Amino acid sequence: MSSRKRSWSTRLRRWSFLDTKIFLLLPIVYFVSLDLAYLRPSVDALSSEYIQIIASFSICLFGLRWTLRDQRQRCPVCLGKLTHPARVGQPSRNFLAWNGTELICVGGHGLLHVPDIPTSWFSEQRWLYLDPSWEVLFVEPGLASAGYF
Numbered sequence: 001m002s003s004r005k006r007s008w009s010t011r012l013r014r015w016s017f018l019d020t021k022i023f024l025l026l027p028i029v030y031f032v033s034l035d036l037a038y039l040r041p042s043v044d045a046l047s048s049e050y051i052q053i054i055a056s057f058s059i060c061l062f063g064l065r066w067t068l069r070d071q072r073q074r075c076p077v078c079l080g081k082l083t084h085p086a087r088v089g090q091p092s093r094n095f096l097a098w099n100g101t102e103l104i105c106v107g108g109h110g111l112l113h114v115p116d117i118p119t120s121w122f123s124e125q126r127w128l129y130l131d132p133s134w135e136v137l138f139v140e141p142g143l144a145s146a147g148y149f
Contacts, residue, residue, distance in 0.1 A: 006076060017079055018071050025063045029056055073112070075105035076127060082112050091116065098122060108138030 006014075037043075037052035073082050082103035089099035100115040100122075114125040 010077060014071075014076060014079065017074075018067070021067045021070070022064070025060075025067060029059045029063060032059055072125065073103065075107065075109050077109040078105065078107045080105060080107055088113075106138070108135060 033052045033055035036055045037048040043051070074080065075082060082105055084104050084106075086102050086104075087100075088102050089097050091099050093099065098113070098115070099117065100113060103112040103114070105111075108130060110127055110129040112125055112127055113122075115122045118124070
């Protein structure tokens, strides 16, 4: 978990962003599966329904997977895409040291630590907020809010 609690409005904005992505995914699933099912007029109605069900399920599965993966790789403060992946640590020292990838928010809000090999003490990705002393590295604070999603 994080050492800093996010405000209610920030959490609401993050959940609204996720809800919007899922809401926009649903019409795409419906119309693409409909197009695939009735692509050929020679296919009977029962086969078309099966094609639509299978296509809907497949597109939903991969679409939701993309949506959740995309959401996990965004800054929880500004919702910008995290960039500049950097490998940290060595796989051979996984027992006593951390090993994985770090991504950074260009707005200077923090770092995302993603472990390469889940361990008992570091099994999920973690967000690390940066304190104000790091602002020197981020000279353009408007860069994150300029629409670089």
